[in-house]
Amino acid sequence: MNFCEIAAAWKADIIDEAANLSRWNNKAEHFGGLKLPTVQDNLTMRLIAENNMVNPGDRILDVGCGGGRFSFALEQLGARALGVDFSPNMIAACRKNGEALGSKATFQVCNWHTVDLESSGWANAFDLVLANMTPAIASAETFLKLSQASRGWCLMVKPTRRTNSVLDVLHQLLDLPQESQTLDKAIVYGFDLLWLKGWHPYLDYEPQVWENQLPVEQAVQEYTSRIRSSHPLTPVQEECIRQYLEEHSVDGMVQETSHTLIAAMYWQVK
Numbered sequence: 001m002n003f004c005e006i007a008a009a010w011k012a013d014i015i016d017e018a019a020n021l022s023r024w025n026n027k028a029e030h031f032g033g034l035k036l037p038t039v040q041d042n043l044t045m046r047l048i049a050e051n052n053m054v055n056p057g058d059r060i061l062d063v064g065c066g067g068g069r070f071s072f073a074l075e076q077l078g079a080r081a082l083g084v085d086f087s088p089n090m091i092a093a094c095r096k097n098g099e100a101l102g103s104k105a106t107f108q109v110c111n112w113h114t115v116d117l118e119s120s121g122w123a124n125a126f127d128l129v130l131a132n133m134t135p136a137i138a139s140a141e142t143f144l145k146l147s148q149a150s151r152g153w154c155l156m157v158k159p160t161r162r163t164n165s166v167l168d169v170l171h172q173l174l175d176l177p178q179e180s181q182t183l184d185k186a187i188v189y190g191f192d193l194l195w196l197k198g199w200h201p202y203l204d205y206e207p208q209v210w211e212n213q214l215p216v217e218q219a220v221q222e223y224t225s226r227i228r229s230s231h232p233l234t235p236v237q238e239e240c241i242r243q244y245l246e247e248h249s250v251d252g253m254v255q256e257t258s259h260t261l262i263a264a265m266y267w268q269v270k
Contacts, residue, residue, distance in 0.1 A: 002196070006192055006193055007140040010143075010185060011139050012113060012138040012142070014229050014230055015230060016229050019225045019229045020225070021087065023226055025087050026222070028067070032068075032096065033067070034069050036076075037070060037073050043264055044155065044264065045073060047204060048128070051266065053127075053153040054074055054077050054079050055127070056077070057079075058079045059080050060074050060130060061084070061129045061149055063129065063130065063137070064086075064137070065083030066094075067090060068093070068094030070083075070132055072105060074128075074130075075104065075105050081106070082105070082107070083105060085107075091107045094107040112142055117145060117148055117149055122149045123148055124149070125151065126151065126152070127150075128153045128154070129149045129150040129154045129155075131154075131156045131157070132156075133157055133158065137186060143190050147197075147269050151269060154268075154269065157263070157264045158262070158263055159183055159262055160260065161180065161260065161261045163258065163260075164258045166245075167256065170223060174231075179230075191265065199267050201266065201267040202265070204263075205264070206261070207259075207261050208261075208262055209258070210257070211257055212255070212256050213253045214253065215252060216246055219254035224242075
């Protein structure tokens with residue numbers, strides 16, 4: 001495939017921006033409470049250390065920064081960190097955490113899909129551009145922006161080949177395509193785009209198993225907004241989601257197990 005063919009095939013599938021924003025705003029407390037990653041316990045940090053991607057004084061851009069934990073971890077390595085996320089609640093959590101840590105990292109509400117790198121002063125401005133486990137990279141355009149913002153390294157980490165004990169069943173009940181198909185193509189198309197530019201991206205993998213549980217009402221809100229963000233839902237379909245979650249809850253909680261292969265793609269801008 002050439003650039004135009006990939007750009008036509010790899011497009012963001014969000015059709016309900018309000019539902020998508022609501023979903024991530026509701027997750028801000030969770031992401032804001034996560035501990036800082038270390039080289040010992042995190043694939044992303046290990047790859048950054050092994051490849052000397054960050055040195056004291058380097059500027060890093062943390063795209064889709066969530067609660068800011070990677071920005072803070074990289075600041076501890078001497079980097080000057082800027083974290084961006086389209087969720088105001090996430091950025092508020094970042095700033096709250098930054099105050100508690102005495103951090104000088106800065107955070108900004110920013111939609112990576114629409115930001116203009118030139119007018120923002122972000123074109124070729126960062127020594128590392130990180131996109132760790134973020135849905136902000138959802139199209140050829142948003143992927144290519146990583147390289148356009150970098151003057152050194154780029155690192156994108158995504159869950160692939162993912163199976164979910166609850167979400168996958170809901171997609172089947174609603175006769176919708178599995179979410180994993182969208183995640184998998186990001187690695188394929190991303191690699192192809194970089195290869196076509198004459199670069200040689202590196203890949204690393206780590207299998208993971210995630211356990212998550214939510215109270216029924218919170219689960220109904222989470223799964224409904226998650227599916228509705230990319231697929232229109234009728235009232236009947238929304239009631240189907242509620243009924244399934246209520247029937248399969250245990251002691252008022254919905255438990256989900258996810259198996260996934262974390263794929264890390266990293267490359268140097270030349």
